Amino acid sequence: MDAVDRQILNRLVVNGRASLTDIATEVSLSVPAVKRRVTRLERDGIIRGYTTIVAEPGNSRIHALVEVFCTEHAQREDAVRLFESRPEVRLAYTVAGDSDLILLVRTDNADHLEQLLIDLRSHPIVLRTRAQLMLNSLIDRVTL
Incomplete structure (x- = not known):
């Protein structure tokens, strides 16, 4: 995992519904490159899932x-x-x-x-x- 992966993860932690386009713009990569990285992070168990946090x-x-x-x-x-x-x-x-x-x-x-x-x-x-x-x-x- 490199610095770009960490940037992608931080963006997804803040907003798990962030679009690949928005993330790609933030990390200066193409959308397909971000998609490959997210897929790899999911496959490797770094991203274990996505959730909704409900305010009580x-x-x-x-x-x-x-x-x-x-x-x-x-x-x-x-x-x-x-x-x-x-x-x-x-x-x-x-x-x-x-x-x-x-x-x-x-x-x-x-x-x-x-x-x-x-x-x-x-x-x-x-x-x-x-x-x-x-x-x-x-x-x-x-x-x-």
Whole structure:
């Protein structure tokens, strides 16, 4: 992947519906050349898909970062099984630091968040959790 590929990717991150013509103009390539690069990036798994991001009216949902502290015998596969069955878990990362995992979760309300935390803590690999509610978004962008 070279600098031109990164320019194309950044443009698609900002606007996944950007036309190949617009992208070609921005990166000073022909449309067929941009098409070949996008196709290659898709084939190589660099571009894994395209999506629509829907704004939630009135910020009615609760977003939280949840730190998960696991038993010393917890395996990565155990965590994957636990979280993939929970649609509230939007992202899950293993991390270096005090906690073992950090989750980005989205729930309908505080009661829903509380129940999610109770459910997580009842799992055998989870020792404890610590949650931080996200109040306002200051910057929301994806970078490469």
